Amino acid sequence: MLLDGLARLGRSGIGAAERLGRAHLLLGAMLMGAGEVLRRPRLLSAQLYNIGVLSLLIIGVSGLFVGMVLGLQGYITLVQFGAAESLGVVVAAALVRELGPVVTALLVAGRAGSALTAEIGLMKATEQLSGLEMMAVDPVRRILTPRFLGGIIAMPLLAAIFSAVGVLGGYFVGVGLLGVDAGAFWSQMQAKVDFQDDILNGVIKSVAFGVVVTWIALFQGYDTVPTSEGVSRSTTRSVVHAALAVLGLDFVLTALMYGD
Template structure:
C-alpha cells in the first residue's frame, strides 16, 4: 500500500520535474530567438526541413478532407433543401477547426517526430555536447532556429490546408454534385467572417505550432541518449502533441466561439 503511494508520488514528482525542465528549455530557446534575426539563414535551413517537407502531406490531406466534407455535407444538407449552403459548411469547418487541428496533427507526425529524432540523435552522438565544448550553445544554435521555423511554418501550412480543402469541397460540390457555383461562393463569403473565423483559425494554428515544436524539441533534448530512448521520445512527441492539440483546441474554441 505504502509502496503504491510512494511510486505514485515518485511518478508525480518526475512529471513536475519534466514540466519544469520543459519550461526552462522554452525560456532558453526564447532568449535565443532575437539573435536569429541577424542570422536568418539558419532559420531558412530549418524552414526547408520543417515546413517545405510537410507541404505535400498537407496538400493531399487538405484536398481529401475538403472533398469528404463536400460529399458528407451535401448528403445532409440536401434533405433540407439547403445544399447551396455547402460552401458555408465546408469553409467554416475547415477554417475554424479542421484546418488548424488536422494540419497540426499531421505536422506533429511529420515534422515533430523528425525534429525529436534529429535532436535525440545529435544528443546520443555527442554532437550537442561537442558544440557546448566548442563554446557554441546548442540551445541557441540548434534548437532556437528549429523552434522559430516550426512557429512560422504551422500557420502557413494550416492556411494551405484550409484553402486546398475549400477547393476540394468546391470540386466535389460543384463538379460532382452540381451545386451552383455562384451560390457556393457567395453564401460562403456572406457567412464566413474574416475576424471571427479566419483569424481565429490562424491564431489556433499559431498556438499549435508553438506547442508542437516545443514538445518535439524538448522530447529530443531530454531524450535518453540511446537508440531506444530516442525511439521512445519520438513516440512521446506524437502522443503528447496530439493530446496538447486536442485539449488546447477545446480551450481555444471555448474562448473564441463559445460565449463563456
C-alpha cells in the same frame, strides 16, 4: 508494500513536475535566443525547408481529400433540407475554424515533430550537443531555437494552405460533380464566413499549435535518455503528447473564441 506503492506514485509525480519545469526552462532559453536567430536568417530558412516545404505534399493532399469528403458529406445532409446552396459555408467554416488548424497540427506532429525529436535525441545520444557546448556554442540557441521558430512560422502557413486547398476540393466535388450552383456556393460562403471571427481565429489557433507541437517535439528530443531505446521512446512520446495537447488546446481555444 503500501509504502512502496506510495513512494512509486510520489516518484512519478515528482518526475513529471521536474520534466514540466525543465520544459519551461527550455522554452525560456529558446525564446531568449530568438533575436539572435532572426539576425541569422540562414539558420531559419533551413528549418523552414525541413518543417514547411517538406510537409507541403502531405498537407496539400490531405487538405484536398478532407475538403472533398466534407463536400460530399455536407451535400448528402444538406440536400435533405433543401439547403444544398449552403454547402460552401459548411465546407469553409469547418475547414477554417477547426479542421485546417487541427489536422495540420496533427500531420505536422507526425511528419516533422517526430523527425525533430529523433534528430535532437540522436544529437544528444551521439554527444554532438555536448560537443557544441565544448566549443562554447550554446546548443539551445544554435540548434533548438531555429527549429522552434521555424515550426511557429510554418504552421499557420501550412494550415492556410490546407484550408484553401480543402475549400477548392469541396468546390470541385460540390460544384463540379454534384451540381451545386457555383455562384451560391461562393456567395453564401462569403456572406457567412467572417474574416475576423473565423479566419483570424483559425490563424491564431494554428500559431498556438505550432508553438505547442514544436516545443513538445524539441523538449522530448532534448530531454531524451541518450540510448537508442530512449530516442525511440521519446519519438513516440513526442507524437502522442503533441496530438493530445493539440486536441485539448483546441477545445480550450474554441471555448475562448466562440463560447462567449
